[in-house]
Amino acid sequence: MIKNKNILELCLADGLGGLEMFTSTCYDYFKKNTKCKVVVEPKYKLASHIKSDDVLYLPRNNKFPVFPALKLAKIINKYDIEIIHIHWIKDLITAILAKKISKKKPMIVYSRHMEMTRFKNDFYHKWLYKNIDMIHAVTLQVKEQLEKFIPQEVRPKIKKIYLGVNEPIVDENKIIELKKQYNLKDEFVVGIIGRIEEAKGQYIVIEALAKLKDLNIKVLIVGQTMDLDYLESLKQKIKELHIEDKVIFTGFTRNVNEHIKLCNVTVLATPKETFGLVVIESMVNKVPVIAVSNGGPLEIIDDMKDGLFFDRSVDDLILKIQLLYKDADLKQKIGLAAYQKIKTTFNQDIQMQNLYKTIIEG
Numbered sequence: 001m002i003k004n005k006n007i008l009e010l011c012l013a014d015g016l017g018g019l020e021m022f023t024s025t026c027y028d029y030f031k032k033n034t035k036c037k038v039v040v041e042p043k044y045k046l047a048s049h050i051k052s053d054d055v056l057y058l059p060r061n062n063k064f065p066v067f068p069a070l071k072l073a074k075i076i077n078k079y080d081i082e083i084i085h086i087h088w089i090k091d092l093i094t095a096i097l098a099k100k101i102s103k104k105k106p107m108i109v110y111s112r113h114m115e116m117t118r119f120k121n122d123f124y125h126k127w128l129y130k131n132i133d134m135i136h137a138v139t140l141q142v143k144e145q146l147e148k149f150i151p152q153e154v155r156p157k158i159k160k161i162y163l164g165v166n167e168p169i170v171d172e173n174k175i176i177e178l179k180k181q182y183n184l185k186d187e188f189v190v191g192i193i194g195r196i197e198e199a200k201g202q203y204i205v206i207e208a209l210a211k212l213k214d215l216n217i218k219v220l221i222v223g224q225t226m227d228l229d230y231l232e233s234l235k236q237k238i239k240e241l242h243i244e245d246k247v248i249f250t251g252f253t254r255n256v257n258e259h260i261k262l263c264n265v266t267v268l269a270t271p272k273e274t275f276g277l278v279v280i281e282s283m284v285n286k287v288p289v290i291a292v293s294n295g296g297p298l299e300i301i302d303d304m305k306d307g308l309f310f311d312r313s314v315d316d317l318i319l320k321i322q323l324l325y326k327d328a329d330l331k332q333k334i335g336l337a338a339y340q341k342i343k344t345t346f347n348q349d350i351q352m353q354n355l356y357k358t359i360i361e362g
Helices: 018-030 045-049 066-078 089-101 123-130 140-149 172-181 202-211 228-240 256-261 277-284 314-326 328-344 348-361
Strands: 007-011 036-040 055-057 083-086 107-112 134-137 157-160 188-193 217-222 247-251 265-268 289-292 308-310
Touching: 007 018, 007 066, 007 089, 018 036, 018 045, 018 277, 018 348, 036 066, 066 089, 083 089, 083 348, 089 107, 089 123, 134 140, 134 348, 140 157, 172 256, 188 202, 188 256, 188 277, 202 217, 202 228, 202 314, 217 256, 256 277, 265 277, 265 314, 277 289, 277 328, 289 314, 308 314, 314 328
Parallel strands: 007 036, 007 083, 036 055, 083 107, 107 134, 134 157, 188 217, 188 265, 217 247, 265 289, 289 308
Antiparallel strands: none
8 A cells, every 4th residue: 555645746947838737737636645735936827827725836046046945945844745746957956955954855756858968977967866866757768868878876766657648628619619710611720739939840830831832721830939039930931931821820728629629630840859748639639640750759659550750851741741631531540549549558647646656655
């Protein structure tokens, strides 16, 4: 029988992407099993996303992390915290200092959402990793990188546990409303979901669309703008390519699943996505994904069975879009296979149960 321990979820990051949403998911799951608090930066989006009396606020201080660490240590002592679960690498120093200052000395678990590409054998990183008790790697590739680049003498336990999704409750009325809002009728909709910044590759989809503009295709660009200059460059490109009537910018939305349901296919064009939460979000909605063939998608998708890969070139993306555009049976077959894989391999309840058990048992 597992002995429950008091957990503190810590994320002071300023976005509301996959990393931050996973913090919320962990809190929602862990609080059903044990006492769980979640600490966020009061000025950032995660603070308004999580609605609960368990939310505590901690202002960041980049120059003097000892100040937030002192406040965090008081939280640890007050709520008898036994495990600090961290999601953002910049929070590690605050958590480690707080652990050393506190009376409780909680275990530190770090969910690693990003790849590691260089050796961490300098004094600072050795000290950092020496003070972490466990790292949760979100893919096998990340686990192997951690084992390669963190010196063995300071390397924490490393456990690979995938992220997951549950089948969403989709508001059909909202979908109808969105179709009217975006003036969508019978078009083949290509969606790209994620923050609007160059690394996400919206420009690749736009360039592909320009070469497919004679087909009944529209592009739905869903996500918060992180780079205004990049957004303006996209709009200028769209204007120059004369496809203004074929591109829709939705901005940030909480109705992600309803927007995915508007799409016939979604595209992941990030050059190197560590996991690719949007991939499994599309798959659980039975929407085929065309993803760049590296990083996390390689562990999620079986090419031409439950998704498609492309090499991040415009020409290859065009070929894959055309394939699904012309073959409705193939599109449906891939969508159903993707859905089945999520139910068995990337089910959120199963993965969260694995993570909780792993964290509690240490």
